[in-house]
Amino acid sequence: MRSLLRRYREPLFVALLLALPFTVFAVKAKQKVALNAADRVVIAVTAPVEKLIVAAVHVGQDAWHDYVALGSVREENFRLRRELVREKAQTTAFAETKAENDRLRNLLEYTDKQGPLRSLVAPVVAVGASPHSHVLRIARGSEEGVHRGMPVVAPDGVVGTIALTTAHYADVQLIVSPTSAVPALNERTRARATVKGTGDQARCKLEYGQRTEEWHDGDLVRTAGTIGFFPQGLPIGRLVNVSKKPTGMFISAEVLPAVDFARLDEVIVVLGPQDAAGNALVNASSVGTAQ
Amino acid sequence: MILRSALVLGVCLGFAVLESVFPFVLHLREARADLLLVVVLYLALNDEVIPGASLSLAAGYLSDLTSATPSCLYALLAVFTFAVVRIGANAIKTDGGIQSMGVGFVASLIHSTLAACLFYFVAPGSEGLVLKFPPLLWSALATAIAAPFVFFVLRRLDKGFLPLDAAVRVR
Numbered sequence: 238m239r240s241l242l243r244r245y246r247e248p249l250f251v252a253l254l255l256a257l258p259f260t261v262f263a264v265k266a267k268q269k270v271a272l273n274a275a276d277r278v279v280i281a282v283t284a285p286v287e288k289l290i291v292a293a294v295h296v297g298q299d300a301w302h303d304y305v306a307l308g309s310v311r312e313e314n315f316r317l318r319r320e321l322v323r324e325k326a327q328t329t330a331f332a333e334t335k336a337e338n339d340r341l342r343n344l345l346e347y348t349d350k351q352g353p354l355r356s357l358v359a360p361v362v363a364v365g366a367s368p369h370s371h372v373l374r375i376a377r378g379s380e381e382g383v384h385r386g387m388p389v390v391a392p393d394g395v396v397g398t399i400a401l402t403t404a405h406y407a408d409v410q411l412i413v414s415p416t417s418a419v420p421a422l423n424e425r426t427r428a429r430a431t432v433k434g435t436g437d438q439a440r441c442k443l444e445y446g447q448r449t450e451e452w453h454d455g456d457l458v459r460t461a462g463t464i465g466f467f468p469q470g471l472p473i474g475r476l477v478n479v480s481k482k483p484t485g486m487f488i489s490a491e492v493l494p495a496v497d498f499a500r501l502d503e504v505i506v507v508l509g510p511q512d513a514a515g516n517a518l519v520n521a522s523s524v525g526t527a528q
Numbered sequence: 529m530i531l532r533s534a535l536v537l538g539v540c541l542g543f544a545v546l547e548s549v550f551p552f553v554l555h556l557r558e559a560r561a562d563l564l565l566v567v568v569l570y571l572a573l574n575d576e577v578i579p580g581a582s583l584s585l586a587a588g589y590l591s592d593l594t595s596a597t598p599s600c601l602y603a604l605l606a607v608f609t610f611a612v613v614r615i616g617a618n619a620i621k622t623d624g625g626i627q628s629m630g631v632g633f634v635a636s637l638i639h640s641t642l643a644a645c646l647f648y649f650v651a652p653g654s655e656g657l658v659l660k661f662p663p664l665l666w667s668a669l670a671t672a673i674a675a676p677f678v679f680f681v682l683r684r685l686d687k688g689f690l691p692l693d694a695a696v697r698v699r
Contacts, residue, residue, distance in 0.1 A: 247577040251614075254581050254607045258588070258600035262646075265599040279541075279593055286545050294553045363548035363594070364560075370595030374548065415648060436648070438558060438663065499555045 277403050284406040287363040288376050295502075354468055355508040357381060359389075361501050362406070371414035371434065373397070375504060378405040388507040394472035394495030395419060395460060396504050407506075411498055412473070413438055420461040421473055421492075426451045429461055432473050432492050438499070443476065443490040452479045452488050468507060529579065532689045536583050539681060540567055544590040558663040561670035564591050565639055566632050566678040568606050572613035573620060574686065584610040601646055609639055625676040632675030636668035 242249070272280070357377055365372035377383045379402045389396040389409045397417065400410035412419055417434040421443070428450035432441045446452055456476045462469025474492040481488050543563035551560045564587040571580040571587075588606025595602065613620065613635070621627050641664060 250578050251581045251607065251611050254585050255604065255611065258585065258604035258607065261600040262604050266601075271599075276593055279590065283541060283545050283548075287549050290545070290549045291553060361552065363545075364552045365548070365595045372595060373552075374594075436644075499551075 272401055272403065280403050280406055284362060284374060284376070284403075287374065288360075291360075291362050357383065357506045357508055358503055359383070359407075359506050360503050364499075365408075371397075371411040371417075371436070371438070371498075372400065373409040373411065373498070373501065373504070375407050375409060375506070376405065377506060378403050378407050380404045382508050383407045383506050387509075388467040389504050390467070390471055390507060391496050391501055391504050393497075394474065395467055396496055396498070396501065399506065409504065413441055413494060413498065417441075418444075419473060420463040420466055421458045422461045423450070423452065423476075424457040424459050425453075426456075428452065430458070432458060439493070440477070441474065441492040441494060443492050444487065446488045446490060448481050448486060448488050452476060452490060454479050458492055532685075533579055533583060535685055536567075536571075536682070537586055539685060540564060540583070540587045540590055543567060543678065544594055548594050556670075558666040559670040560667050561674035562591075562636055562639065562667060563671075563674055563678055564588070564602075564606070565609065565636060565671060566675045567682065568609050569613055569631060569635055569675075570679055570682045572610045573617050574682075577614065580614070581607055581610050601643065605639060605643055605646070608642075609635065628675040628679045629672040633668045633672035636671035637664060640664045640667055 359375035359377035361373050362376050363374040373396070375383075375389075383399055383402055385399050385402060387399045389398060395412055397409045397411040397414070399407050401408040410417060412432065412434055413436070414434040415436045419432045420429070421432045422429045423446075428446065430446035431444045433444050434441050443452075443458070454477055456479075458473045458476060460467040460469055460471045460473060472495040474494040476490050477493055479488060479490040547561060547563045550556070567587050568584045571583050574580075575583070584606045585603055588603035589600075591602035591606065592600060620631055644664070
């Protein structure tokens with residue numbers, strides 16, 4: 238028996254090493270990913286290095302942009318001045334529209350059910366390397382008040398939710414992940430649906446959009462603001478390839494995400510509603526209300 | 529042997545950091561090189577079975593940590609890849625850069641396809657297999673380009689631990 242074991246020592250060892258992760262995988266596959274102590278140690282070692290490399294690259298890029306690539310600054314300056322004048326004119330128009338909107342809201346006794354939100358700016362330090370990992374790593378963790386399930390947004394729209402946290406880092410599961418589903422509504426018609434990830438970095442799909450409602454290519458889809466999900470009104474993306482099948486209750490459509498996930502340097506973690514005292518900020522680096 | 533294993537682990541950690549940071553700073557969407565897969569290929573082709581399989585498991589574990597996929601998906605695939613490549617090691621040559629690239633490309637395609645199948649069949653909320661080939665191809669291409677570099681780094685590391693005549697034989 239012993240000689241047999243010695244003879245097949247290597248195949249048996251490999252079989253054991255295959256059985257070990259297979260067992261863990263089979264048991265935990267349907268569960269949410271959780272970090273153990275070893276995972277936290279490895280992330281604590283690697284994440285600061287990732288942060289350092291990204292910071293070094295940004296310093297290099299800034300140096301290039303600030304000192305070397307100044308050739309077209311004068312021309313750009315003229316262009317920006319023209320844009321500024323145009324923007325000022327637009328801002329004035331927007332201010333008038335806002336004032337009118339406020340008046341009408343008061344008139345209709347409109348109550349904003351969506352209170353102001355606490356949020357935290359978080360720099361992105363890495364991305365998931367595999368084409369099947371739809372993950373960003375951010376340099377904010379549970380010590381800064383970031384917890385699993387919190388929504389993460391960017392100025393352009395919805396990014397994803399917090400999947401894992403360590404003390405100072407967290408992984409964000411993007412909305413394009415096949416495990417992601419976001420309650421949504423059509424900005425134009427207010428029709429409700431769900432935006433689901435497909436695993437494709439460039440598009441999601443729209444589900445449960447009723448065929449009796451109006452859906453068109455180019456319609457902007459925003460978050461519906463269901464309790465426990467994203468705040469209401471954040472852009473998710475625009476509809477493409479809308480088609481009504483001859484049968485069935487729902488339409489078929491895809492959503493092009495509003496956010497370019499490959500070009501995110503910073504994201505905003507929505508920590509939750511603001512407290513009564515108006516303590517909106519977690520620390521000096523956080524931003525104010527995100528609405 | 530322990531020092532060598534520790535150094536290979538250190539190299540794996542370094543590659544795990546690189547494969548997370550480079551796609552981010554270069555704004556790459558899909559062309560993401562799987563450097564740890566190339567490490568597993570190298571171990572399968574050059575290492576002893578027991579330390580090689582153990583280090584492959586460690587490399588897979590590091591992939592799991594950066595991907596937020598179901599626990600041990602990549603660890604399982606790493607050991608599986610090690611076993612399969614080890615069985616076919618006599619037919620696989622990685623002497624030159626082009627050969628390394630070819631092996632890296634094919635291995636990445638198969639590895640990614642297997643990962644996609646396993647992931648989409650078991651991930652919570654998934655609706656079955658949605659296999660998209662363009663991302664797999666881009667990833668395989670990036671892995672192929674990176675493969676000679678990874679092989680070079682690991683060969684240099686191994687040369688420091690082998691007698692001169694054996695070091696020359698390391699593929």
